[in-house]
Amino acid sequence: MRFYFFIIILFSQLSYADLNISQRVEQLISNFTDKNVTEEREKRRIKIEKSIKKIEELQSITLSKDNNKTAMDRNESELKKEKDELRLRALNLKRNTFLLKLKEVNRLLNEDNIWSKVYSNYETYNDLATRLMKIKKQILFLKNRYPLGNEEKEEKYKLTLKKYEDERATLRGKLAQLQEYKEDPFKKLLTYDEIGEVPMVRSPLDIIPAVSFSKKLNSVKEDYQGRYVSLTKNVNLLHEKENLLIDLIDLNISTQVYKDKLKDVSDKLRKYDQTLDIFKTTQSALEQKVVELKLQINDEIGKEIEKAIIIGSIILFLLLIFLFIKYIVKKYMSENELYYSTNKALNFTFITIVFFILLF
Numbered sequence: 001m002r003f004y005f006f007i008i009i010l011f012s013q014l015s016y017a018d019l020n021i022s023q024r025v026e027q028l029i030s031n032f033t034d035k036n037v038t039e040e041r042e043k044r045r046i047k048i049e050k051s052i053k054k055i056e057e058l059q060s061i062t063l064s065k066d067n068n069k070t071a072m073d074r075n076e077s078e079l080k081k082e083k084d085e086l087r088l089r090a091l092n093l094k095r096n097t098f099l100l101k102l103k104e105v106n107r108l109l110n111e112d113n114i115w116s117k118v119y120s121n122y123e124t125y126n127d128l129a130t131r132l133m134k135i136k137k138q139i140l141f142l143k144n145r146y147p148l149g150n151e152e153k154e155e156k157y158k159l160t161l162k163k164y165e166d167e168r169a170t171l172r173g174k175l176a177q178l179q180e181y182k183e184d185p186f187k188k189l190l191t192y193d194e195i196g197e198v199p200m201v202r203s204p205l206d207i208i209p210a211v212s213f214s215k216k217l218n219s220v221k222e223d224y225q226g227r228y229v230s231l232t233k234n235v236n237l238l239h240e241k242e243n244l245l246i247d248l249i250d251l252n253i254s255t256q257v258y259k260d261k262l263k264d265v266s267d268k269l270r271k272y273d274q275t276l277d278i279f280k281t282t283q284s285a286l287e288q289k290v291v292e293l294k295l296q297i298n299d300e301i302g303k304e305i306e307k308a309i310i311i312g313s314i315i316l317f318l319l320l321i322f323l324f325i326k327y328i329v330k331k332y333m334s335e336n337e338l339y340y341s342t343n344k345a346l347n348f349t350f351i352t353i354v355f356f357i358l359l360f
Contacts, residue, residue, distance in 0.1 A: 091251060094247075094251060095248065095251055098244050098247050098248050098251075099248075101240075101244055102241065102244045102245070102248075105237050105240055105241045105244065106241070108237055109234065109237050109238070109241070113230075113234065114189070114230065115186070115189070115230060115231055115234045115272075116234070118181070118185050118186060118188075118189060119185055119186075119268065119271070119272075121178055121181045121185065122181040122185030124178060124181075125175065125178040125181045125182060128171050128174050128175050128178070129175060131171060132168065132171040132172065132175065135164055135167055135168045135171065136168065138164055139161065139164050139165060139168065142157065142160065142161050142164070143161070185271075186271075186275045189227055189231075190275065190278055190279060190282060192220055192223070192224045192282070192286050193219075193220045193223060193224075195216070195217065195220060195289075195293075196213070196216070198213065198293060198296070198297070199213050199297075200300075201297065201300035201301055201303075201304050202304075203304065203307075203358075204304050204305075204307060204308035204311065204358075205358075206304065207301055207304050207305065207308070210297050210300065210301050211301070213297060214294055214297050214298070217290045217293055217294055218290075220286075220290070221286065221287065221290045224282075224283060224286055225283070227279070228279055228280075228283050231272070231275065231276055231279055232276065234272060235269070235272050235273065235276055238265060238268060238269050238272060239269065241265055242262065242265050242266065242269060245258050245261055245262040245265060246262065249262065311357055311358065314357060315354055315357060318350065318353060318354070319350075322346065322350045325346060326343065326346055329342055329343060329346065330343075
């Protein structure tokens with residue numbers, strides 16, 4: 001009985017011990033499992049945080065790039081705008097510079113400029129001639145269309161015809177005054193002043209007219225040289241004006257206006273360049289002619305000066321002799337009745353000799 005009781009107690013103890021062991025094992029397993037779960041959760045949390053952080057970093061980088069791109073786009077837009085403004089300012093500065101230069105050139109061309117005035121008369125003549133041609137055609141047209149049977153139209157026709165005929169008469173009068181500018185406007189300016197006849201130097205008394213003629217030659221030469229300098233200056237100004245108009249056309253500013261002006265300047269330059277070429281040839285011929293005439297006159301004046309010196313020396317010698325003779329006569333014949341007659345005869349003889357010396 002005791003044995004069975006002991007067995008029962010032992011079995012119960014063993015059962016209790018097994019139960020405790022099972023509980024401990026379960027607790028250990030549970031603790032281990034909870035620990036693993038916690039670690040897993042911690043790892044997942046850390047991983048999630050890293051992912052979130054990485055996403056935030058990527059978002060930050062993307063946002064920064066977007067901001068930089070926006071800033072760059074804005075900077076490029078502002079830079080382009082500034083470049084356009086600078087280009088426009090530079091364009092306006094160039095235009096204003098060209099316009100100021102053009103204004104100054106026009107002022108110089110119109111300021112006391114005989115060449116511009118003459119060419120202006122030439123242009124006026126051509127305009128009047130063109131207008132007269134149109135008036136003549138209009139008069140001819142009206143005469144071929146005389147209205148018949150209508151008094152009102154006939155009266156109006158006569159008034160219109162009279163108006164055109166009066167205008168034709170006025171234009172003819174103006175053209176008559178500008179006739180010298182019909183073909184060559186600069187013909188008068190190309191002709192130098194009349195030199196006149198070259199004086200003959202045949203005696204010392206002809207030296208004075210010869211010297212005056214030499215001064216006149218210098219005056220004619222200087223006047224023509226002044227015209228040449230003035231013409232050259234005008235041609236240079238017209239070339240400068242032509243270049244300025246080309247520059248303004250290149251800037252696309254009032255292109256058609258400046259094209260019309262450029263055409264007028266080019267037409268004028270052709271006439272001026274042609275005149276300048278003729279002027280150079282004429283001036284060269286004039287200078288050569290002046291040099292030849294001055295050499296001729298100076299040579300003749302030199303000869304007459306030598307002749308005058310010789311004649312002067314002779315007259316001086318005769319004067320000394322005359323004074324010496326008069327002194328002798330006065331000394332020895334002052335009390336003689338023939339003194340006055342002798343003195344008059346000496347004076348007459350001296351004057352006659354001097355006259356013939358100067359004459360020949």
